[in-house]
Every structure is written in structure tokens, then in C-alpha cells.
Amino acid sequence: MTNHVEKVTQIINRYGANKDSLISMLQDIQAVYRYLPEDALRIVANELRLPLIQVYAVATFFKAFTLQPRGKHLVTVCLGTACHVRGARAVLDEVKRHIGIEPGVTTGDMQFTLETVNCLGACALGPIVVIDGKYHGQMSPRRVKTTLKVYRNKPTK
Amino acid sequence: MKKLTSVADLERLRRRILSQRDPEKPRISVCGGTGCRAYNSQEVTRALKKELRKQGLSKTVALKQTGCHGFCERGPLIVLYPQRIFYQRVSPDDAPEIISKSVLKGEIIDRLLYVDQMEQKKVRFENEVPFYNRQQRIILGNNGIIDPTDIKDYLAVGGYSALAKALFQMTPEEIIAEIKKSGLRGRGGAGFATGLKWESCRNAPSPDGIRYVICNADEGDPGAYMDRSLVEGNPHSVIEGMIIGAYAIGAHHGYVYIRLEYPLALENLNIALEQARKYGLLGKDILGSGFDFDIKVSRGGGAFICGESTALMASLEGKVGEPRAKHIHTSVSGLNGRPSNLNNVETWANVPLIINRGAEWYSKIGTEGSKGTKIFSLVGKINNVGLIEVPMGITLRKIVYEIGGGIPNGKKFKAVQTGGPSGGCIPEHLLDLPVDFERLTDVGSMMGSGGMIVMDEDTCMVDIARYFIKFLTEESCGKCVPCREGLDRMLDILTDITEGRGKETDIELLEELGNLLKEASFCALGTTASNPVLSTIRYFQDEYEAHIKERRCPAGVCKALTTFTIDAESCTGCGVCLRECPQGAISGEKKKPHVIDKSRCIKCGLCRDSCKFDAVIVS
Numbered sequence: 008m009t010n011h012v013e014k015v016t017q018i019i020n021r022y023g024a025n026k027d028s029l030i031s032m033l034q035d036i037q038a039v040y041r042y043l044p045e046d047a048l049r050i051v052a053n054e055l056r057l058p059l060i061q062v063y064a065v066a067t068f069f070k071a072f073t074l075q076p077r078g079k080h081l082v083t084v085c086l087g088t089a090c091h092v093r094g095a096r097a098v099l100d101e102v103k104r105h106i107g108i109e110p111g112v113t114t115g116d117m118q119f120t121l122e123t124v125n126c127l128g129a130c131a132l133g134p135i136v137v138i139d140g141k142y143h144g145q146m147s148p149r150r151v152k153t154t155l156k157v158y159r160n161k162p163t164k
Numbered sequence: 165m166k167k168l169t170s171v172a173d174l175e176r177l178r179r180r181i182l183s184q185r186d187p188e189k190p191r192i193s194v195c196g197g198t199g200c201r202a203y204n205s206q207e208v209t210r211a212l213k214k215e216l217r218k219q220g221l222s223k224t225v226a227l228k229q230t231g232c233h234g235f236c237e238r239g240p241l242i243v244l245y246p247q248r249i250f251y252q253r254v255s256p257d258d259a260p261e262i263i264s265k266s267v268l269k270g271e272i273i274d275r276l277l278y279v280d281q282m283e284q285k286k287v288r289f290e291n292e293v294p295f296y297n298r299q300q301r302i303i304l305g306n307n308g309i310i311d312p313t314d315i316k317d318y319l320a321v322g323g324y325s326a327l328a329k330a331l332f333q334m335t336p337e338e339i340i341a342e343i344k345k346s347g348l349r350g351r352g353g354a355g356f357a358t359g360l361k362w363e364s365c366r367n368a369p370s371p372d373g374i375r376y377v378i379c380n381a382d383e384g385d386p387g388a389y390m391d392r393s394l395v396e397g398n399p400h401s402v403i404e405g406m407i408i409g410a411y412a413i414g415a416h417h418g419y420v421y422i423r424l425e426y427p428l429a430l431e432n433l434n435i436a437l438e439q440a441r442k443y444g445l446l447g448k449d450i451l452g453s454g455f456d457f458d459i460k461v462s463r464g465g466g467a468f469i470c471g472e473s474t475a476l477m478a479s480l481e482g483k484v485g486e487p488r489a490k491h492i493h494t495s496v497s498g499l500n501g502r503p504s505n506l507n508n509v510e511t512w513a514n515v516p517l518i519i520n521r522g523a524e525w526y527s528k529i530g531t532e533g534s535k536g537t538k539i540f541s542l543v544g545k546i547n548n549v550g551l552i553e554v555p556m557g558i559t560l561r562k563i564v565y566e567i568g569g570g571i572p573n574g575k576k577f578k579a580v581q582t583g584g585p586s587g588g589c590i591p592e593h594l595l596d597l598p599v600d601f602e603r604l605t606d607v608g609s610m611m612g613s614g615g616m617i618v619m620d621e622d623t624c625m626v627d628i629a630r631y632f633i634k635f636l637t638e639e640s641c642g643k644c645v646p647c648r649e650g651l652d653r654m655l656d657i658l659t660d661i662t663e664g665r666g667k668e669t670d671i672e673l674l675e676e677l678g679n680l681l682k683e684a685s686f687c688a689l690g691t692t693a694s695n696p697v698l699s700t701i702r703y704f705q706d707e708y709e710a711h712i713k714e715r716r717c718p719a720g721v722c723k724a725l726t727t728f729t730i731d732a733e734s735c736t737g738c739g740v741c742l743r744e745c746p747q748g749a750i751s752g753e754k755k756k757p758h759v760i761d762k763s764r765c766i767k768c769g770l771c772r773d774s775c776k777f778d779a780v781i782v783s
């Protein structure tokens with residue numbers, strides 16, 4: 008807890024404890040912990056003198072935030088329109104089948120978290136799957152297996 | 165660097181920058197937009213840099229990593245100046261040859277040239293590429309020339325001269341009059357007259373004199389990325405526009421609300437803001453004019469609804485991004501209850517151009533009601549995926565066939581979808597439609613922020629309608645009943661149709677619900693949400709009927725209505741699909757036609773993907 012307090016307060020102060028930067032703060036906190044821990048939200052509410060319910064509402068309203076710890080590898084399937092018309096749904100189905108989870112869920116062994124995104128704006132490469140920040144373009148259901156294989160049991164950077 | 169405190173200072177600096185630059189000096193411009201980076205363009209830059217150093221050319225040849233050049237389909241892209249030799253699909257291994265042959269001797273490397281698909285000939289220079297030379301790139305043009313992380317590059321192309329003109333030669337009223345006269349309309353979607361908006365914000369009373377200008381960079385439409393490319397590639401043009409707007413409106417506080425998924429744009433924007441402050445172009449007493457203005461950056465949280473002005477402002481206040489009723493416009497009472505002027509990225513980038521070249525020049529471009537150019541992201545089933553900037557009024561046919569190079573793999577064009585998730589699908593018989601705000605609305609679509617998604621015969625229009633409704637259902641904030649419940653019901657009906665449970669009354673019901681949403685929803689997300697359904701029913705009713713009456717998906721997309729079979733004639737019995745099939749649903753002897761057991765097939769498509777003989781048929 009003491010550890011959280013220091014790190015979280017530092018982030019809050021970076022924005023001058025101004026509530027117009029709430030979303031930015033939560034993003035920075037999530038960048039540190041890979042999710043939003045409950046006590047971090049409490050600290051933010053305290054420091055900004057906001058009701059906890061407002062911080063919680065913001066943390067649950069925006070898609071970018073998660074209150075659950077994420078897995079080692081983050082797999083993001085782009086479901087933008089351009090990717091969709093090029094067959095992103097079939098790619099997502101195949102990813103789901105391979106790691107055995109629905110979007111928004113983390114595998115039991117904490118290896119993979121699966122997410123979808125509405126567009127990455129790299130439409131020429133569609134369908135796109137991003138794994139740990141690396142873009143894999145022109146995906147097809149068939150390429151899913153070989154692409155994911157590399158990340159299995161691979162340590163996080 | 166000493167702060168610039170007068171226009172004379174600025175012009176002196178500009179002259180100094182230009183005197184240090186020789187336009188004839190060899191220069192390599194590598195596209196560093198997000199698209200090209202995903203193709204590894206940074207490796208190309210590194211390889212070129214290494215090679216220049218190796219050959220002792222670091223001083224004599226300039227190397228620049230710029231923003232997005234636009235022709236994403238052929239990335240990584242590089243352009244060699246002064247000749248403007250255009251190379252595409254460049255790999256780091258090409259670097260030594262590019263330096264020793266093309267840069268030093270001016271020789272062309274044949275394999276890196278772009279092949280014009282229509283004419284089947286190779287193109288050597290950037291200005292000869294049909295994708296580029298049919299455009300009018302007045303906003304995007306500088307993207308390929310300047311390094312977005314170096315303010316000197318922007319100054320070298322005349323940057324901040326519009327600001328100097330606005331601050332010292334024009335009154336705020338004159339600026340507003342000029343913008344009004346130019347006919348500039350908001351590029352974010354609704355197309356509201358920019359000058360009018362500024363005027364009402366300037367004239368609105370504020371209890372403590374505080375007014376805000378906001379730049380909406382929360383580009384949420386899937387398949388649209390022009391705003392990102394502007395912020396990434398030419399952030400100062402947006403900043404300059406905002407300062408001019410702030411001066412005209414009388415605002416001293418600015419915000420850029422930027423989408424979370426755009427890390428590079430955020431980085432370049434922050435660098436640009438820092439540099440502008442250092443040069444005295446932002447902050448207190450800008451250029452010695454006595455005018456103060458600064459900009460704060462806020463990152464979005466991944467909510468589509470926050471592109472709506474009131475939701476965006478709520479989110480800036482640290483609240484949940486829900487819209488509010490707009491019987492009082494945000495230009496009168498917006499952020500923190502103060503008059504707030506919100507414009508989209510592209511709108512702001514138009515402002516310096518209008519101030520510099522005049523409303524008269526600007527209003528000659530475009531159509532009666534829609535002036536200037538518009539940037540579109542041309543994506544989907546099209547040969548030349550990329551960002552294009554064209555004058556308003558150009559026909560869809562020109563965009564799709566002349567600039568876009570037509571449909572890949574000899575497939576047939578079916579529709580082009582404009583306006584984002586709440587836009588509509590425009591069919592082939594309307595391809596000669598001039599693109600502007602009014603015409604697009606007339607045919608049941610809209611301009612939106614400028615996404616243009618091309619669809620071919622393999623796209624199922626019912627599936628597309630379902631795709632958008634699903635998107636909007638997830639993004640609806642849930643505040644008003646018609647949008648929240650109506651979209652849910654529409655999604656149920658569309659899901660039923662695509663899964664073979666459609667009823668004959670469904671089309672009528674969808675239309676009824678769609679029109680209800682239009683009438684009764686709270687904000688623009690809801691009032692336009694039914695466009696994708698209504699426009700596909702209007703133009704592609706036969707596809708709906710095939711799904712409902714014949715339980716058939718003509719495009720072969722809707723899984724529940726398709727079956728996978730192997731064509732015995734084309735199958736060579738190679739066994740690849742048999743090994744790929746995760747269900748063990750394929751059987752057959754070697755070198756004899758294989759068969760799929762329909763009861764075990766999950767329609768994942770692996771067999772079709774892996775078959776080299778196109779023997780897997782989806783019907």
C-alpha cells in the first residue's frame with residue numbers, strides 16, 4: 008500500500024492534481040500496474056477530492072481501463088470497418104479458439120489477455136492483430152496459430 | 165533559443181533557416197507515419213542513416229523521417245529529392261543501393277518503382293503516381309516534406325506566418341469575417357459553419373471572461389485516420405490554427421483531446437507544443453503581441469461517444485463521457501460552463517491556409533455549399549489504400565477508380581460506405597455523385613469525418629449493417645432510451661437475419677425502429693445510428709430478402725447461412741486442408757478428392773485459406 012501511495016501520488020502531482028486530467032492519470036497508473044488497482048482509485052479520489060463513485064464511474068465507462076489484472080501478453084484484434092470487410096471476424100474467432108477466451112478476458116494461467124479495438128488506422132495492413140505492441144498485418148485465420156506460437160511461454164519484456 | 169518577441173524576429177529566423185538550406189541538396193524523405201512504421205519504416209531509416217555514415221555522406225545528404233505521405237498501401241515509402249524519385253516497399257537491405265546508385269548518381273532502381281496498375285507501366289517520380297497527381301493536397305502536402313519533430317521545418321515552409329498576419333494585421337472581427345467568407349465548414353462530421361461558431365463563442369457572455377478553444381482529435385470512426393496523420397505529420401499547422409482561432413474568439417486556454425490509440429500523434433504533438441512555447445509562439449505575450457494562449461493535451465479513454473462535443477467536454481471535466489442536451493450550444497456554455505469553441509483537427513489545419521491565401525482563393529475550391537478540400541481515408545477492398553485529399557465535389561467514381569485504382573483481384577465493386585458507423589452505404593449506380601456535405605446526406609449517408617470504406621461483391625450488406633449496429637450498441641452511452649434500447653433491438657433483429665432466423669416482417673420493423681431513433685434520440689450518435697441499416701435496406705433490399713426468405717447469404721459471409729464444400733474437380737487430394745482442419749472434419753485418400761463432414765465443420769475458413777487450388781467453395 009505504501010508503495011502504491013508514493014507511485015500514485017507522483018502521477019497525480021505530474022498533472023498538478025487537476026481533475027481535468029483524471030483520465031490521463033488513470034492511464035498512467037494503468038501503464039504502471041497494467042490495470043487499475045482498487046487502492047489506487049481510492050488514492051486518486053482522495054487527492055482530487057472527488058467522490059470515489061465518480062472515479063469508479065470514469066474507470067468503468069471508458070474502454071481503455073480495466074479493473075482486472077492483465078495477462079503477460081496482450082493480444083488486440085482490430086475490428087475496424089476496413090479490417091472487418093477483409094475478414095477480421097474469422098481471425099478473431101480463430102484467436103478465441105486458440106487461446107480459449109472471449110475478448111476482455113485473461114487466460115487462467117495469466118499468459119494472454121484478449122481485447123478488440125475499433126480501429127488502429129493502419130487499414131492498409133488489415134486485418135491486423137497487435138501483440139504486445141507489435142503489429143501483425145494481413146492476418147488470416149491460418150496465420151493465427153504460427154503468430155501466437157511465438158508468444159507462448161515467452162517471457163514479457 | 166531566445167523567444168521570438170516580434171514579427172521581425174520571426175522573419176529573421178525564417179530567413180536564417182532558409183539560408184542554411186540548399187534546395188538542391190540531396191534529401192531522403194522516409195515516411196514515418198503509423199502505417200509505414202508498422203511495415204518497419206524505422207528500420208529503413210536506421211539502415212539509410214548507417215549507410216550514409218559508412219559512405220561519409222552524413223553531412224552532404226539530408227535524411228528525414230516525416231509524417232504520413234498517404235499512400236499506405238505501398239509502404240514503406242521513400243522520396244528522393246530534389247528529383248522526387250518515388251520508391252515503395254523499401255526494405256532496410258535496399259539502403260546501400262539507394263545511396264550509391266540513386267542518391268549519388270541519380271540512377272533509378274527499377275524494382276523499387278511503383279507499377280501503375282491501370283496503365284501497367286512503372287512510375288519514377290512522386291508527382292507522376294496517379295494516386296497523388298489526381299489529388300489536391302493543400303493541407304496534407306507538407307506532410308512528406310517536414311520532420312514533425314522539428315519546428316524549423318515548419319517555419320521553412322512558411323509556418324506561423326498566418327499567425328503573424330492574424331495577430332498584427334487583422335482584428336479578431338476581421339479574422340472571423342474572413343473565415344465566414346471562406347465558407348469553411350467543420351470537418352468533424354456535422355459540417356457546421358466554422359466562422360459562425362467562432363462568432364457565437366466570441367459574443368457569448370462569460371462570467372469571468374474565460375473562454376476555451378478545443379481541438380477534437382478523438383477520431384473514433386473505424387477506418388478513418390486523417391486526423392491522426394495531420395497531428396502526427398504536421399502538428400504545428402493544427403496548433404497555429406488553434407492560436408489564430410483563440411485570438412479571434414478571445415480565448416486564452418486551449419485543449420487538444422486526443423485518442424488513446426494514437427501514441428505517435430500524442431508524442432509529436434507534445435514535442436511540437438514544447439517547441440512552440442520555447443519559440444514564444446505559445447504562452448504569454450505571443451510574438452510580442454500581448455496575446456496570451458496555451459494548450460493542454462488530454463488523452464481520451466477509448467469511448468466513441470467522446471467525439472460528441474458535450475460528451476468530450478464532460479470527459480475533460482473529469483466526468484463520465486455522457487452528452488447533454490444542446491438547447492444551449494457549447495459555444496455559449498460548454499466546458500466548465502464557459503463559452504467553448506470545439507473544432508476538429510482538419511478544420512483547425514485549414515485556418516492558417518485561409519488567413520494566408522485569403523477567403524477568396526479558398527472559396528474557389530469546392531462546390532456551392534462545401535468549400536475547400538477534404539481528406540478521406542480510402543480503405544477496404546481497394547487497390548490503393550491510403551489518405552487522399554481532394555476538392556469537394558469530386559465524384560466517387562474518380563476517387564474509387566482513378567485515385568484508388570479500382571477493386572483488387574478483379575472483383576466487382578458493390579458499395580462505398582462514408583460517414584463512419586452512422587454513415588450509409590452508397591451503391592454503384594450513384595458513383596457519379598459529387599462528394600459534398602449535401603449530396604451525401606441526400607443519398608442517405610453523410611460526410612462524417614472522412615472515412616471511405618470500399619466494399620466488393622464478397623461483402624454482405626446485412627452483415628455490414630449488423631457490424632455497425634453492434635459497434636454503436638457497444639458505444640452508446642446508455643443515457644437515453646431510444647438509443648440504448650432501440651439499438652439493442654435492432655441488433656437482435658439483424659443477428660436473427662444473419663443467423664437464419666429472419667422473419668418477413670423484420671425489414672419493416674427495422675425501418676420503423678430506425679426512424680424512431682432518428683426522431684427521439686438525445687444526441688447525434690442516436691439520431692444517425694440507423695443510417696447504416698436504412699441505407700442498406702434502401703439500396704440492397706434484395707440481400708435482406710435472400711437472407712430472410714431463402715436463408716441464403718449471397719456474399720457467403722454469414723457463417724450460419726453458408727456451407728463449406730470441396731469441389732471434386734479442382735481438388736488434387738494434396739491433404740493440406742485435412743491437416744489444417746482443427747475439427748478433423750475433412751477426410752479423403754491421398755491424390756483423391758477430399759470431402760468435408762458438415763456436421764463437424766465450424767466454418768473457420770482454414771481449409772479455404774490453405775488450399776492452393778481454390779477447391780474449397782463457400783456457398
